[in-house]
Amino acid sequence: MTPASRARRYWLVKSEPETFSFDDLLARPDRTTHWDGVRNYQARNLLRDDMKQGDLVFFYHSSADPTAIVGIAEVVREGYPDPTAFDPKDSHYDSKSRKEEPTWFMVDLRAREPFPKPVTLAALRGVKGLEKMVLLQKGSRLSVQPVTAGEWEIICRLAGVSAK
Numbered sequence: 001m002t003p004a005s006r007a008r009r010y011w012l013v014k015s016e017p018e019t020f021s022f023d024d025l026l027a028r029p030d031r032t033t034h035w036d037g038v039r040n041y042q043a044r045n046l047l048r049d050d051m052k053q054g055d056l057v058f059f060y061h062s063s064a065d066p067t068a069i070v071g072i073a074e075v076v077r078e079g080y081p082d083p084t085a086f087d088p089k090d091s092h093y094d095s096k097s098r099k100e101e102p103t104w105f106m107v108d109l110r111a112r113e114p115f116p117k118p119v120t121l122a123a124l125r126g127v128k129g130l131e132k133m134v135l136l137q138k139g140s141r142l143s144v145q146p147v148t149a150g151e152w153e154i155i156c157r158l159a160g161v162s163a164k
Contacts, residue, residue, distance in 0.1 A: 010147040011051060012058040012069070012135060013109070022059045022071040022114055031111040035144075036082045037092040039104065043144040048079040048105035050146075057109060058147060058155065060135070061118070068118035069155060077108035115159040129154045 013035060015021065025033055038044055051057075055075040061068055081102035084092040097103035124130055134145040147155075156163040 006052060009050065009052065009055045010057070010149060010152040011046070011055060011075075012060050012145045012147050013073075014060045014062040014143045014145075016063040017061045018063075021061065022111065025059065025071075025073065025109070025111045026114065028111075032076060032108055034077075034082075034106050034108050036084050036106040038082070038106065038143055039092065039094070040142065043142050044103075044105055046144045046146070047107050051075050051079060051107050051144075053078050056112070056152070058152075059111075066118070066120040066122065068120040069115065069124075069159070070118045071114040072112045072156075072161065073109040074112050075107050076110045079105040079107055082106040113161060115161060117159070119155055119159050123158065124155070127154060127158070 017023075020033075025031060035047065038047060053075055057073040057075060058069045059071045059073050061070050081099070082092070082104040084090040085094040085097040085102065085104040086099055087093055088095075092104075094103060121135070124133070124136060129150055130136060133147070133151050134140050134142065153163045
């Protein structure tokens with residue numbers, strides 16, 4: 001659970017469903033996986049520094065038809081070095097990243113619940129209160145994004161799930 005000294009924060013992570021879907025997360029042991037392979041410095045900083053145990057996460061299917069938020073996960077392990085960066089056989093290998101000074105980080109996520117019906121990107125556009133949401137900004141491509149508490153509540157309401 002989130003420490004009392006820090007308010008719970010909210011996030012959105014993107015994954016192409018052909019690569020790793022919310023159903024794949026639900027099928028994992030303990031419905032948990034490590035969120036590895038992120039190779040963007042801004043997203044890395046969020047994983048390493050800002051995502052904390054107990055934070056809640058929207059799971060977004062990108063490059064899908066339609067693109068949509070499909071469920072909720074929870075951060076169950078805070079940022080730690082991503083070992084795929086050190087494995088030359090892995091597609092996420094980074095020859096410049098060193099174990100003693102890692103460049104890339106990941107968190108562990110546990111599925112909480114799928115949405116009864118996906119909330120599509122098209123459905124989010126034009127919703128009052130979501131005008132400033134990072135996902136809806138022109139050119140926004142980050143695979144890890146902050147979500148405000150107000151945005152979280154609006155999207156949960158659209159999905160027909162509890163915001164807690």
